[in-house]
Amino acid sequence: MKIGLIGYGRMGRLVEARAQARGHQTVVIATSRDAERTAEELAGRLQGCSVAVDFSVAHAVLRNIEACARARVPLVEGTTGWNERLPQAQAILDERGGAMVYGANFSIGANLFYRIVAHAAKLIAPFSDYAPFIEEAHHAGKRDAPSGTALKLRALLAPHWPAEISIAATRAGHIPGTHRVGFDSTDDQILLQHEARTREGFAAGALLAAEWIVTKQGGCYEFSELIDRIIEERGKRS
Ligand SMILES: NC(=O)C1=CN([C@@H]2O[C@H](COP(=O)(O)OP(=O)(O)OC[C@H]3O[C@@H](n4cnc5c(N)ncnc54)[C@H](O)[C@@H]3O)[C@@H](O)[C@H]2O)C=CC1
Numbered sequence: 001m002k003i004g005l006i007g008y009g010r011m012g013r014l015v016e017a018r019a020q021a022r023g024h025q026t027v028v029i030a031t032s033r034d035a036e037r038t039a040e041e042l043a044g045r046l047q048g049c050s051v052a053v054d055f056s057v058a059h060a061v062l063r064n065i066e067a068c069a070r071a072r073v074p075l076v077e078g079t080t081g082w083n084e085r086l087p088q089a090q091a092i093l094d095e096r097g098g099a100m101v102y103g104a105n106f107s108i109g110a111n112l113f114y115r116i117v118a119h120a121a122k123l124i125a126p127f128s129d130y131a132p133f134i135e136e137a138h139h140a141g142k143r144d145a146p147s148g149t150a151l152k153l154r155a156l157l158a159p160h161w162p163a164e165i166s167i168a169a170t171r172a173g174h175i176p177g178t179h180r181v182g183f184d185s186t187d188d189q190i191l192l193q194h195e196a197r198t199r200e201g202f203a204a205g206a207l208l209a210a211e212w213i214v215t216k217q218g219g220c221y222e223f224s225e226l227i228d229r230i231i232e233e234r235g236k237r238s
């Protein structure tokens with residue numbers, strides 16, 4: 001694949017290294033130096049890419065989606081902090097026939113954790129003494145809080161607990177990403193945790209998504225849909 005990287009920080013650089021190891025090539029790199037470019041101008045830069053991978057900043061996401069759709073380049077959208085603009089993103093993709101896979105967390109483990117949490121929520125919710133809470137911890141350089149993953153976890157719990165579910169966010173040092181979901185009762189506490197050891201898992205998932213979306217002509221997919229397909233396929237084989 002000929003990859004266009006939007007954002008060349010912690011994640012962008014890691015995606016480049018992993019992509020190279022898998023025989024792909026980075027042909028375009030857009031950074032904060034491209035912040036003033038319009039979607040049309042960025043689309044011009046992305047011409048010739050077979051796929052784009054965006055790990056940049058929330059305020060640039062809609063511009064980046066439009067640029068990729070205009071250039072007819074399928075997009076892997078890994079940036080977080082833009083959840084409330086998803087309907088606008090979908091409208092842009094529909095209007096221009098763009099293809100995008102997005103996800104707050106591209107690690108396979110975190111996506112399996114979503115399913116464990118969803119199952120736990122269903123199991124625990126009928127016992128009204130239990131109240132859920134979420135804790136997340138990340139490196140000091142992370143801009144958004146709560147994390148995209150914590151918001152996704154809250155969305156999984158919300159159908160079972162109508163009251164607001166508290167999320168506590170810690171920003172310190174170099175923590176790659178830890179998420180905890182707890183269910184607290186008068187007598188005990190059930191605690192589930194996903195802890196990323198490095199960022200390699202995010203980069204590996206983003207490349208898996210890139211290799212998948214590159215074949216798609218259009219559409220908007222959440223990465224967890226791709227994981228569902230993998231779980232289904234592996235279930236059939238075993
Ligand atoms: N979905 C996932 O699995 C993961 C998502 N993330 C998210 O990815 C994003 C980036 O994370 P990091 O790489 O740690 O950040 P970073 O701060 O290390 O890198 C951000 C990059 O974006 C560039 N940038 C800033 N403004 C831009 C603009 N207007 N246009 C294009 N590029 C621009 C910067 O020059 C920099 O290269 C964050 O939103 C983070 O939450 C991070 C890790 C995993």
Ligand SMILES: O=C(O)C1=N[C@H](C(=O)O)C[C@H](O)C1
Nearest residue numbers: 080104105142147148149177
């Ligand atoms: O910014 C990060 O580093 C991470 N961001 C994602 C999020 O907001 O959930 C995923 C991961 O936890 C790392």
